[in-house]
Amino acid sequence: MALTPARTPPGVLELLPLDQIAFQGMLDTIRGNFERFGFLPVETPVMELTDILLTKEGGETERQVYFVQSTGSMEKGGTPEIALRFDLTVPLARYVAEHEHQLNFPFRRYQMQRVYRGERAQRGRFREFYQCDIDVIGKDSLSIRYDAELPAVIYNVFRDLKIGPFTIQLNNRKLMRGFFENLGVVDGEKQTLVLREVDKLDKRGADYVRETLTGEGFGLDASVADRILDFVGTRSTGHDDALAKLAALGHGSETFNQGVAELRDVLELIRAFGVPESYYAVNFSIARGLDYYTGTVYETHLVEHPQIGSICSGGRYENLAGHYTKSHLPGVGISIGATRLFWQLREAGLIGTGASTVEVLVTQMDEAELPRYVAIATELRQAGIATEVVLEPGKLAKQFKYADRAGIRFAVLVGSNEIARDVVVIKDLARQEQFEVTRADLVKTLRVELEQAAAMRT
């Protein structure tokens, strides 16, 4: 039979088991913090109806959508009825609109699932990737205070991931729009276009943005462009400095004043949530590409790895599900692109492979004693210790090699000599040491060893 070469489609991240364990550990840390902050789990189907998924604003996104068809529906032709989700926000909007009367508001949900985008194949670009989202959705209204709670979640997640210092950068869309208003840029559309240019500052630099803003299409005065560039260059260096920089902006249009007040409230409450001041800052250049943010916006950057870009972003939006319900549902949310983050952290050498989830290998010194080895494994498992028992007969050296390659830290050895004396040998493969304990002390001893090994890793 001719063989089909085994390979995945391009644009996916498939991991070997020890890497998968490391990735799983990252997801568990994220999930644990989401739950500790009182967010509830939601999972939605990977497929949504096409009319739900594709709204008029589609554009770029729509061209990246993967449509799904069974053989039967392909034969019929026409636009496919279902497609794969490209983010978790549209499914959330549909979910909240569909189950509105069975949910409690403010509705706090977390969702950690894969999404799909037909991106151009490119290193570090994924067509399938995990997003880890939390959102708080209000009915009719939602206090600005929730905008301060999410940075506290971000702080807790990335502190626990132990990937170095990071800064949660805060801005407010009203503040930005108001600032443009103060400068005479009052048309909403034009403000959006200016926001989009400002968003390119990091990638293209100030000269490019100044040229665009004063050039054809925009036609802003050079002095206005300079004031905008000066404004968006603002970064704070601590809590008091952030408040001072806000105060220095003075007063202006109603939108402007509201933006300043919101950002001040958020800053004050972030501190109350226990986030150390070195972990957050205002950055008036943060605009976020998406048009639906209307107030607070966030990005999160690793201080020592700025090239990675934002590792957690989000913001406040005015109305979640206007396409599906007449209810007014304002919300605030953040998203972590876990697949890309994991890939980048690995590229940057910030994470290695995980320790195996298998903690102990019960070796097979004497095939005739197999029931004894199986009984030991059963006892360890009942004590909550992840245990593999060698069932295939073979040389002990080969069994150790297997444990070593598989990343299993401890091996248990029992031969006729040990049986006669009612003891077992525990071999620590990392330290290449072994010692004897009584059979009765096996579980207790291994628990201590495993706790120590875990403590050494963190």
Add this chain to the structure above:
Amino acid sequence: MALTPARTPPGVLELLPLDQIAFQGMLDTIRGNFERFGFLPVETPVMELTDILLTKEGGETERQVYFVQSTGSMEKGGTPEIALRFDLTVPLARYVAEHEHQLNFPFRRYQMQRVYRGERAQRGRFREFYQCDIDVIGKDSLSIRYDAELPAVIYNVFRDLKIGPFTIQLNNRKLMRGFFENLGVVDGEKQTLVLREVDKLDKRGADYVRETLTGEGFGLDASVADRILDFVGTRSTGHDDALAKLAALGHGSETFNQGVAELRDVLELIRAFGVPESYYAVNFSIARGLDYYTGTVYETHLVEHPQIGSICSGGRYENLAGHYTKSHLPGVGISIGATRLFWQLREAGLIGTGASTVEVLVTQMDEAELPRYVAIATELRQAGIATEVVLEPGKLAKQFKYADRAGIRFAVLVGSNEIARDVVVIKDLARQEQFEVTRADLVKTLRVELEQAAAMRT
């Protein structure tokens, strides 16, 4: 703007948060046992290349495949290059063939992901559903002992799920083929056809199967058909009875003797793995529809809910990845269809909604004291207690109603009176009781309360 009605595609199971928590709990129990038995996690992309997914044997499965296309590739026409996996076995075969030289054998992997089948829309039939699989893959060979380890995993999983008594039913394909050989049915194809008919016994009854076997196409003697029906009617009622029923079969063809010996070895070792004898039995009618099983086969049935059918099935196969590699990779595996199982258990009233993952609600008695409430929430979260703090001002009665509807058990209340005396009030919403503790004792007290509440549930 015209509204699009919010709805999911047919054939998916989308859950409200408290149901999602219950489902998540089921997955966690399964995952915990898979890991305790030393299986390693693998996740594969939801999409596989079409030539990987669809091999010649396709047939029924192929007609159920969902193809995936981006807008660009739809415009090009032709057979779509990628499709959604319909099980986790084909992806496992591709994974092992692709990463063969980086894996350790025997390779023990677990995988818990969703799969997709374009089933006819029907109550209780899902087009998207979770499968939870474990497999042990050997290189060149794999000891029969692993066939005994998997029932031990099944026993541990379903014992921990607490859904009532169950029986792991065991059979062996070699035993069945050998028995047919002994009766003169020596052609392999014909044996497969007989196996398929026998597999219908539960659904169609003995008369239907006897008629088919003696009718056109098969043309077996009535006495042969009767001996087959008698054989497949065999069920054991305990460990010794299972061995006795095996012994009573006597000797026959080489395949037959091998099947008897394998099943006997498996039975002996299952006992050594600590599975109580009331949880396993031989059942010579278990054939499993899939053609690739070659030795041991399993089904698992709830004793008190036979209508649910098998809740965990699997078996031994001769070669996992013959389409993708020349390496000979025998294996044994089981699969739990978690979505269907959850749905059926809920229909049968065997599981309710989960307790909320949110353990405590810190109420807002006095808006001016918000930083204090936030600080209490932060302290509880740092202690590992999942806590929501009310940020929206509102009446206390409304806050309690929210906690009650959301399934949050404990509320923390702090007003000016409590602040003056440095105490807090803990309200147990389930018992409708409240009591006071000193501020310093809050974490300690809540931990005890939560432990008691958890103990009451299990």
